Amino acid sequence: MAFTTQLSLLLIIALAFYTFAKRSVTSARNRGELFHSLPNYYGLWVGLAASLPAILLLILWSVIDIQLFQHWVRDYYPAEILAAGGSQEVVALAKVENLVAGIRFGDPEAWVVEASSAWSAWEHSSTTAKTVVALLLSISGGFVAYRKISNQFRARNAVERILFWALISASTIAILTTIGIVLSVLFETIRFFQLVPPTEFIFGTEWNPQFEGAERAGTGGGDAKYGMLPMFAGTFLISAIALVVAVPVGLASAIYLAEYSTPKVRATIKPLLEILAGVPTVVYGFFAALTVAPMIKQAGESVGLTVASESALAAGLVMGVMIIPFVSSLADDVINAIPQALRDAAYGLGSTKSETTRQVVLPAALPGIVAAVILAVSRAVGETMIVVMAAGLAANLSFNPLDAVTTVTSQIVTILVGDQEFESAKTLSAFALSTMLIILTLGLNFFALQIVKKYREQYD
Amino acid sequence: MTDNQFMGLSPQEATLRVEASLRQRRKREKRFRLMGLAAVALALSFLVILFTGILSKGLPGMFQYYVQLDVELDRARLDPAGDLSAASLYSGDAEALILEASLASIGEEEGRKTKRALRKMVSSGASIRLIEFVQSNPQVLNTKQTIKFAVDDDIDSFLRGFIDRETPEKDRRIDDLTIDIVDRWQAAGLISYELSDYLFFGSASRDAEMAGIKGALIGSLLTLAICISIAFPLGVAAAIYLEELAPKNRWTELIEININNLAAVPSVVFGIMGLTIFIVTFGMPRSIPLVGGVVLALMTLPTIIISSRAAIRAVPPSIRDAALGIGASKMQVIFHHVIPLAMPGMLTGTIIGMAQALGETAPLLMIGMVAFIVDIPAGFMDPATVLPVQIFMWADFAERMFIQKTSAAIIVLLAFLITMNAAAIALRKKLERRW
Numbered sequence: 001m002a003f004t005t006q007l008s009l010l011l012i013i014a015l016a017f018y019t020f021a022k023r024s025v026t027s028a029r030n031r032g033e034l035f036h037s038l039p040n041y042y043g044l045w046v047g048l049a050a051s052l053p054a055i056l057l058l059i060l061w062s063v064i065d066i067q068l069f070q071h072w073v074r075d076y077y078p079a080e081i082l083a084a085g086g087s088q089e090v091v092a093l094a095k096v097e098n099l100v101a102g103i104r105f106g107d108p109e110a111w112v113v114e115a116s117s118a119w120s121a122w123e124h125s126s127t128t129a130k131t132v133v134a135l136l137l138s139i140s141g142g143f144v145a146y147r148k149i150s151n152q153f154r155a156r157n158a159v160e161r162i163l164f165w166a167l168i169s170a171s172t173i174a175i176l177t178t179i180g181i182v183l184s185v186l187f188e189t190i191r192f193f194q195l196v197p198p199t200e201f202i203f204g205t206e207w208n209p210q211f212e213g214a215e216r217a218g219t220g221g222g223d224a225k226y227g228m229l230p231m232f233a234g235t236f237l238i239s240a241i242a243l244v245v246a247v248p249v250g251l252a253s254a255i256y257l258a259e260y261s262t263p264k265v266r267a268t269i270k271p272l273l274e275i276l277a278g279v280p281t282v283v284y285g286f287f288a289a290l291t292v293a294p295m296i297k298q299a300g301e302s303v304g305l306t307v308a309s310e311s312a313l314a315a316g317l318v319m320g321v322m323i324i325p326f327v328s329s330l331a332d333d334v335i336n337a338i339p340q341a342l343r344d345a346a347y348g349l350g351s352t353k354s355e356t357t358r359q360v361v362l363p364a365a366l367p368g369i370v371a372a373v374i375l376a377v378s379r380a381v382g383e384t385m386i387v388v389m390a391a392g393l394a395a396n397l398s399f400n401p402l403d404a405v406t407t408v409t410s411q412i413v414t415i416l417v418g419d420q421e422f423e424s425a426k427t428l429s430a431f432a433l434s435t436m437l438i439i440l441t442l443g444l445n446f447f448a449l450q451i452v453k454k455y456r457e458q459y460d
Numbered sequence: 461m462t463d464n465q466f467m468g469l470s471p472q473e474a475t476l477r478v479e480a481s482l483r484q485r486r487k488r489e490k491r492f493r494l495m496g497l498a499a500v501a502l503a504l505s506f507l508v509i510l511f512t513g514i515l516s517k518g519l520p521g522m523f524q525y526y527v528q529l530d531v532e533l534d535r536a537r538l539d540p541a542g543d544l545s546a547a548s549l550y551s552g553d554a555e556a557l558i559l560e561a562s563l564a565s566i567g568e569e570e571g572r573k574t575k576r577a578l579r580k581m582v583s584s585g586a587s588i589r590l591i592e593f594v595q596s597n598p599q600v601l602n603t604k605q606t607i608k609f610a611v612d613d614d615i616d617s618f619l620r621g622f623i624d625r626e627t628p629e630k631d632r633r634i635d636d637l638t639i640d641i642v643d644r645w646q647a648a649g650l651i652s653y654e655l656s657d658y659l660f661f662g663s664a665s666r667d668a669e670m671a672g673i674k675g676a677l678i679g680s681l682l683t684l685a686i687c688i689s690i691a692f693p694l695g696v697a698a699a700i701y702l703e704e705l706a707p708k709n710r711w712t713e714l715i716e717i718n719i720n721n722l723a724a725v726p727s728v729v730f731g732i733m734g735l736t737i738f739i740v741t742f743g744m745p746r747s748i749p750l751v752g753g754v755v756l757a758l759m760t761l762p763t764i765i766i767s768s769r770a771a772i773r774a775v776p777p778s779i780r781d782a783a784l785g786i787g788a789s790k791m792q793v794i795f796h797h798v799i800p801l802a803m804p805g806m807l808t809g810t811i812i813g814m815a816q817a818l819g820e821t822a823p824l825l826m827i828g829m830v831a832f833i834v835d836i837p838a839g840f841m842d843p844a845t846v847l848p849v850q851i852f853m854w855a856d857f858a859e860r861m862f863i864q865k866t867s868a869a870i871i872v873l874l875a876f877l878i879t880m881n882a883a884a885i886a887l888r889k890k891l892e893r894r895w
Contacts, residue, residue, distance in 0.1 A: 066743055093743075160791040167705060170697030174718040174765070177758050181729060184736035249499045256496025271885070273503055278881060279510065280819030282848045283870050286855045290863065291513050321506045328503070352485055354492035375724075382726025384822035389855060409728050409822070416735065417825050434732050438725065445724035 010054050010138050017142040018047030037156035045155045050142030054134045065126045076115035188431035195425045196226045205229045207395035209426040226429050230395040234405030239380035241316025250327030258335040259357050277325040285389030288318035308404035310392035319386050323376050334368030367455035371448040378444035384409040408437050518871040521864030524656040525619045526608040529561040535601040554587035566644045577637045583610040585670040613668035613861040668861035673869050675836045679844030686753020687817050692810050695764030703772040723762035730759045731826025746828030747843040755823050760813035771805025804891030811884040815877050821848040847873050
């Protein structure tokens with residue numbers, strides 16, 4: 001862990017500068033000199049000057065040098081690998097990197113040994129240079145900053161300006177993440193659409209990328225088809241089952257908790273319900289696959305129905321249970337936000353509590369409840385582990401809850417887990433599916449927020 | 461008009477009608493109330509079913525069967541080189557010593573069939589256990605010691621009653637001879653049912669009786685350490701900027717929209733981002749806690765930012781005004797007054813975010829933390845897996861005993877999550893201040 005060592009070295013230097021500057025300003029103050037800022041700020045100013053530029057350089061260098069090595073190492077590859085390009089180069093790089101890390105698989109080829117020894121040499125000189133430059137930068141930065149200290153120097157303003165920019169850059173992480181997400185799926189999706197036309201992907205009703213290998217090998221056995229409809233049908237089927245469970249139960253418990261229960265009961269029940277949302281999805285998946293699915297199969301077969309052992313019903317029911325607290329706590333918030341005056345008016349006219357709730361509170365809360373349900377749908381669509389473990393992989397275009405179906409997320413996981421060739425249409429199709437998934441969930445989210453925004457101001 | 465129907469009625473008749481409708485309405489009221497109560501009861505019963513299901517399978521999974529054998533620790537055979545080094549011990553004859561001890565335990569000397577049966581009855585990790593025992597207590601060499609070894613997972617399943625001795629021999633996973641030996645062991649009181657040390661101190665293994673969660677647990681801790689050290693400072697800093705310093709303009713609005721959107725992005729998408737950006741583009745290794753932690757940090761960032769903003773907003777403006785009034789700068793107000801007062805709320809949000817990260821599986825599958833890793837990770841750059849992914853992998857194995865081990869691992873995971881959430885609630889209760 002060279003990086004950690006370098007980092008701690010820099011931090012120690014910065015700390016030394018901080019203490020030194022702070023102490024010298026303090027003693028000057030004790031001699032009766034007047035300073036603009038408190039000694040602490042002079043210390044911070046020098047300490048930051050000694051650490052920030054050096055750390056940034058260290059990080060930047062560490063990111064760039066690997067890229068450079070990966071570029072340079074191509075000079076060592078045999079001509080046929082360079083000619084083949086793509087996945088061959090990835091394999092070659094992995095071989096070299098493994099050897100550099102000291103992992104040997106059998107007897108590596110001569111060029112691999114040569115490349116990896118060159119790589120180690122680069123790495124060694126790069127690390128040395130990096131350390132020396134960073135240390136020099138740190139020490140010189142500290143000295144320059146220290147020389148700047150005078151009675152007139154406004155250290156507090158300088159430190160606060162640095163802090164201000166640090167806070168701003170922290171808040172841009174959200175934007176960077178979004179850009180990262182978009183870029184990470186965008187290029188691969190475009191490459192996928194160069195191989196498979198978008199119309200075929202969006203309107204196709206057949207999905208069998210597993211034929212891809214056979215197709216490329218030319219052994220026949222059918223074409224690989226990339227139609228996303230079966231997966232979206234499966235996703236919606238399972239989400240619909242989940243909503244059939246979650247919406248009535250969640251809504252009714254929200255109404256009960258908000259309108260009927262005493263505050264004490266509410267304070268115990270609400271956290272208990274929220275445990276359901278806190279249980280990891282992999283636990284639900286395990287429960288669905290091992291307990292619920294066999295139960296449904298048995299029950300179905302005892303009345304003479306054919307039930308797939310990985311039925312959509314099992315995954316949907318369990319997912320519904322998971323979403324209950326999501327619906328109930330959002331709906332609870334909305335119902336609580338309805339002004340008491342509306343209820344009092346209804347009571348004043350002689351309505352019972354249930355009449356008030358049904359005819360006054362619920363209509364007033366409807367937009368918020370709709371938004372809550374939409375958010376629940378978005379949650380169900382993006383849920384991964386339950387469907388991976390309990391819904392199976394058969395891409396059936398079916399709306400029968402007793403059939404096995406597959407979903408967008410479970411296909412993404414199945415395709416991308418493990419080592420794949422990054423060039424094949426099968427791998428790329430996972431990125432196209434993710435793009436669709438992102439568009440769908442963000443669309444639902446946007447829609448829900450619009451509803452909330454549009455109807456919110458009525459009672460404020 | 462509905463009023464018209466009451467026109468021309470006598471007061472008595474009107475009262476009767478109203479009373480009839482009142483009865484109806486009260487009945488409906490009662491029904492409505494019961495419906496709500498039933499919904500709450502249903503939701504809570506799901507919780508109970510889930511937890512009893514997991515506990516009833518998982519608690520037995522915390523235990524396993526051991527057989528107690530008297531092993532002759534012959535130094536010459538155990539440690540041929542005589543230096544107690546790992547190389548010497550592993551080239552030694554530990555396995556044969558255990559086999560002899562098990563033969564002795566049923567009072568037999570020879571017999572190929574018996575030997576073959578016995579070899580499959582004691583866990584294949586027994587010799588490693590014996591070697592480790594000798595390594596840590598060298599004084600036991602050349603003595604006879606009573607040591608407990610885990611039995612093979614089929615024997616374990618048989619002892620739990622999952623394998624019926626009435627089924628014909630060829631349909632059973634274990635043969636008649638094996639059952640006979642187990643009976644003899646039981647009669648001699650050699651079999652014991654104890655808290656499984658493999659579960660807590662073993663690492664991943666294909667053999668159900670030896671599989672443990674230690675590696676996954678350490679992987680989880682390493683990943684969470686990265687996650688919290690990135691997500692907490694960044695989340696708090698972003699919240700401070702947005703609440704205290706940001707001007708109301710388009711840029712700020714864009715940031716807020718982005719945060720809300722990120723909260724809605726499915727977790728698996730964060731995994732895809734981690735795969736393409738960190739592993740494919742930056743060339744970082746697969747399966748390491750560093751990448752896992754960064755991905756989870758980006759995923760939990762919205763949760764932390766949103767709860768930190770709420771905590772900052774709850775600090776009353778009078779405190780800021782007072783500090784500004786005695787000459788503090790904006791940054792001094794924030795760092796000396798607002799942050800310390802908002803800290804409990806921020807910590808609560810962070811703990812909840814960390815609990816979410818601890819239970820997350822899908823994004824970590826994407827970045828390859830699903831590999832079969834036997835070594836216990838020692839650092840942030842070592843290949844590792846995490847507890848939820850371990851649960852996912854075990855859930856796929858066919859052996860009966862893995863179901864119990866999986867449930868036991870789930871109990872451990874849930875215990876961690878419940879502790880974290882309880883800590884968050886306690887923290888909120890203790891430090892929450894009403895202004």
